[in-house]
Amino acid sequence: MSALDRVVKPKTKRSKRFQDSREPKLIENVKNAMLLKGGNANATVTQALKDIYALKKPYAVLYKKKNITRPFEDQTSLEFFSKKSDCSLFMFGSHNKKRPNNLVLGRMFDYHVLDMIELGVENFISLNDIKNSKCPEGTKPMLIFAGDAFELNEDYRRLKSLLIDFFRGPTVPCVRLAGLEHVLHFTALDGKIYMRSYKVLLKKSGCRTPRIELEEMGPSFDFTMRRTHLASDDLYKLAMKQPKALKSKKKKNISQDPFGTTYGRIHMQKQDLGRLQTRKLKGLKRGSAAGNPENSPKKPRPM
Numbered sequence: 001m002s003a004l005d006r007v008v009k010p011k012t013k014r015s016k017r018f019q020d021s022r023e024p025k026l027i028e029n030v031k032n033a034m035l036l037k038g039g040n041a042n043a044t045v046t047q048a049l050k051d052i053y054a055l056k057k058p059y060a061v062l063y064k065k066k067n068i069t070r071p072f073e074d075q076t077s078l079e080f081f082s083k084k085s086d087c088s089l090f091m092f093g094s095h096n097k098k099r100p101n102n103l104v105l106g107r108m109f110d111y112h113v114l115d116m117i118e119l120g121v122e123n124f125i126s127l128n129d130i131k132n133s134k135c136p137e138g139t140k141p142m143l144i145f146a147g148d149a150f151e152l153n154e155d156y157r158r159l160k161s162l163l164i165d166f167f168r169g170p171t172v173p174c175v176r177l178a179g180l181e182h183v184l185h186f187t188a189l190d191g192k193i194y195m196r197s198y199k200v201l202l203k204k205s206g207c208r209t210p211r212i213e214l215e216e217m218g219p220s221f222d223f224t225m226r227r228t229h230l231a232s233d234d235l236y237k238l239a240m241k242q243p244k245a246l247k248s249k250k251k252k253n254i255s256q257d258p259f260g261t262t263y264g265r266i267h268m269q270k271q272d273l274g275r276l277q278t279r280k281l282k283g284l285k286r287g288s289a290a291g292n293p294e295n296s297p298k299k300p301r302p303m
Contacts, residue, residue: 022086026245030170031107033060034087036078038094039068044101044124045093051127051219052091055184055197057137059169061085071104072227075113083111089166090116099226106229107165109239117159118226119193125220132217135182135199140169142180147188155228156188178202183214193223 010016021029033056035049053062069077071092078090092104099120106116127134143164149156167184183198198214205211231239253265 026243030059031089031165032085032087033089033091033166034063034081034085035060035091036063036067036081036093038070038092039066040095041066041093042095042101044121045095045103047126048101048103048121048124048219048221049091049093054127054137055141055167055219061087071106071113071116072118072229078106078113079108079111082108091166102226103223105159105162105166107162109231109235113229114235114239115158115162115228115230117155117162117228117230119223120226121221122192122224123220123222125218127218130216130218130220132215133199134217138169139182140172140179141167141182141184143167144183144185145188146185149188150186155225155230158228158230159193159225160186177210191224193221193225195219195221195223 010019035053035056037046037049049062053060063081067077067081069092071078078092082088082090088108090104090106090108092106094102094104096102099118101121101124103119103121104116105119107114145160145163147156150160151157163186181200183200185194185196185198187194187196197217197219199217201213201215202210203213230236253267255263255265257263
């Protein structure tokens with residue numbers, strides 16, 4: 001049993017709060033990502049990890065020391081760092097003659113590797129190479145995927161799910177227009193994946209709705225898919241399972257349309273039209289001369 005697997009009774013309130021933060025919750029915390037580089041990482045891979053870290057801050061941990069490990073052969077070191085830093089996402093960068101400029105993107109389930117995909121970097125433009133204004137730290141990006149391969153190919157479909165999980169950021173209840181200022185665009189075309197990062201500019205348009213322009217701010221990647229390590233369907237289904245407390249109970253006679261409008265169906269008893277309340281008129285009162293001729297005064301008989 002490793003030192004991280006042992007149950008240690010907390011001695012201070014700070015350590016107790018730390019253990020409580022690591023316990024399972026109905027609504028989990030924001031997924032953190034750890035970025036590591038191998039023992040033979042070059043300058044391109046190192047700068048790529050730094051740029052991805054700049055996009056992910058503050059929900060990321062960047063390890064600056066080199067780690068001699070091979071994720072597809074031995075995953076124990078990744079699982080150790082995942083449990084130590086409480087990160088369920090990871091990116092590992094390496095470089096060698098057989099696989100130059102290599103990035104491995106993956107995620108964890110219960111501190112074990114669920115799936116990972118190896119991407120080769122062909123063209124790379126850093127954040128520092130594009131001299132434009134940047135988005136503030138912690139900006140939640142808008143993700144756009146273009147290309148039929150993301151829907152038709154199983155590997156590309158799993159890569160899309162992995163990219164969404166990696167870059168989605170925290171879940172927010174509402175969004176303001178001024179906060180939509182970062183766009184990540186992924187395009188699958190001719191066996192390559194193009195990643196572009198844009199900043200949204202709100203220009204004056206003469207009306208209430210502003211005119212939108214996109215300005216590239218970096219980083220820019222041209223990826224090629226190499227090796228894949230995907231979870232089985234049963235394990236993937238288990239990782240996607242939600243607790244029963246989070247599942248909303250189905251309410252009877254209530255439905256919603258695609259636009260979010262709620263409709264309700266009301267069941268009423270059959271009405272008796274004879275007892276239906278109508279407009280009251282003075283001339284229609286019961287016992288009046290106009291309404292009941294029997295109660296009208298009698299005329300005198302001629303003598």
